[in-house]
Amino acid sequence: MSSSKILVFGGGSVGAVLIYLLSKAIDISNVVVVCRSNYDSVAQNGYTIDSTVYGTGLNVKPIAVRSVKEAAHVCPNGFDYICLTTKAIHGDVSQAEMIRPAVSSRTMICLAQNGIGIEKPYRDIFPDNPIASIVVYMPCTQTAPGVVSHTNYAKFMLGTYPANSPSEHLSAVDQLTEMLNHGGATAVHEKDVQLARWMKLLVNGAYNPICALSRLRDVQFLGSSTGAHAFLRKVMSEIASIARAEGFKEVDESVVDRQLGISAGRGPPGVEPSMMADALAGSHLEIESIVGNALRIAQSRGVECPRLETIYYLAKGLDMSFEIPDALQGK
Ligand SMILES: NC(=O)C1=CN([C@@H]2O[C@H](COP(=O)(O)OP(=O)(O)OC[C@H]3O[C@@H](n4cnc5c(N)ncnc54)[C@H](OP(=O)(O)O)[C@@H]3O)[C@@H](O)[C@H]2O)C=CC1
Numbered sequence: 001m002s003s004s005k006i007l008v009f010g011g012g013s014v015g016a017v018l019i020y021l022l023s024k025a026i027d028i029s030n031v032v033v034v035c036r037s038n039y040d041s042v043a044q045n046g047y048t049i050d051s052t053v054y055g056t057g058l059n060v061k062p063i064a065v066r067s068v069k070e071a072a073h074v075c076p077n078g079f080d081y082i083c084l085t086t087k088a089i090h091g092d093v094s095q096a097e098m099i100r101p102a103v104s105s106r107t108m109i110c111l112a113q114n115g116i117g118i119e120k121p122y123r124d125i126f127p128d129n130p131i132a133s134i135v136v137y138m139p140c141t142q143t144a145p146g147v148v149s150h151t152n153y154a155k156f157m158l159g160t161y162p163a164n165s166p167s168e169h170l171s172a173v174d175q176l177t178e179m180l181n182h183g184g185a186t187a188v189h190e191k192d193v194q195l196a197r198w199m200k201l202l203v204n205g206a207y208n209p210i211c212a213l214s215r216l217r218d219v220q221f222l223g224s225s226t227g228a229h230a231f232l233r234k235v236m237s238e239i240a241s242i243a244r245a246e247g248f249k250e251v252d253e254s255v256v257d258r259q260l261g262i263s264a265g266r267g268p269p270g271v272e273p274s275m276m277a278d279a280l281a282g283s284h285l286e287i288e289s290i291v292g293n294a295l296r297i298a299q300s301r302g303v304e305c306p307r308l309e310t311i312y313y314l315a316k317g318l319d320m321s322f323e324i325p326d327a328l329q330g331k
Pocket residue numbers: 009010011012013014015034035036037038085086087088098112113114136137138139140141142273274286
């Protein structure tokens with residue numbers, strides 16, 4: 001068992017399954033989770049996870065706290081890892097600022113969130129801390145406070161940010177990778193995890209807003225009209241061309257086929273992407289980290305992405321509608 005101390009900031013669906021996996025490699029008394037709306041339930045009962053991979057009715061009970069300050073109090077000698085499993089959405093106070101009370105000089109900040117270009121705010125605030133960027137393939141949804149449904153697989157690609165970090169930072173990523181594999185996940189330490197981020201962005205940049213806007217799961221959307229499959233492929237191809245313009249030449253049409261094949265090969269109704277779950281709950285969408293940042297890169301590189309741009313404006317409108325309770329009534 002590892003003696004690492006881990007703070008999970010954002011105890012929702014990914015946070016819960018991550019904690020379950022880590023609990024196989026680390027004593028659960030060393031895992032603290034910052035919860036918000038589900039605090040009472042998690043503090044009292046821990047998480048219940050129903051997984052098609054690991055089994056149903058799984059229970060894991062980390063130390064639940066309401067704030068980062070409280071977490072720092074619980075673990076006065078500091079954390080080895082802080083894993084951010086919140087949505088990558090920055091309000092008035094950035095999430096990088098929010099975790100500050102629990103960051104010590106040895107803490108590795110681990111971003112287990114979707115999107116591209118999400119690491120820089122952390123590097124700016126914590127110039128000397130090790131940073132791990134983590135790409136997560138793990139379909140899961142919180143169905144009730146503290147109750148999480150997980151399907152298909154749990155795959156993680158991890159790497160330092162930037163790729164050429166000092167050897168102690170690489171070792172810290174090695175250890176985290178090992179813990180996840182020990183817990184039953186498939187985790188790989190990538191030399192340059194940004195390539196894996198771009199490959200994953202083909203999935204999230206296309207499916208997440210399209211499913212949020214259409215209120216259909218991925219496989220349902222593919223079958224929703226004769227042109228839906230071809231349209232989705234074109235959106236993925238636009239994202240791939242941005243990746244190539246950024247220097248990731250490996251993100252070619254064969255990667256588009258592969259990423260599209262993952263969902264097309266699933267049985268109906270398919271997976272509910274996290275942004276669809278947010279849209280159905282009327283919560284803010286990760287539209288900037290998943291689509292906006294990529295579009296800004298496209299603009300600066302002169303890459304035309306008409307479909308992605310259309311999706312961006314529609315999803316931004318949907319996001320804003322959650323702040324206007326009477327939007328549907330036109331009041
Ligand atoms: N779900 C999935 O299948 C996958 C998701 N991802 C990515 O993983 C990340 C996490 O997603 P997911 O787990 O689905 O998100 P969830 O919405 O399920 O969980 C996020 C959690 O963070 C909490 N939170 C947000 N802000 C704060 C705060 N200031 N203080 C304390 N808690 C806070 C939320 O609380 P509250 O309930 O109060 O809002 C919620 O419990 C995202 O970047 C997503 O894109 C990646 C792969 C798969």
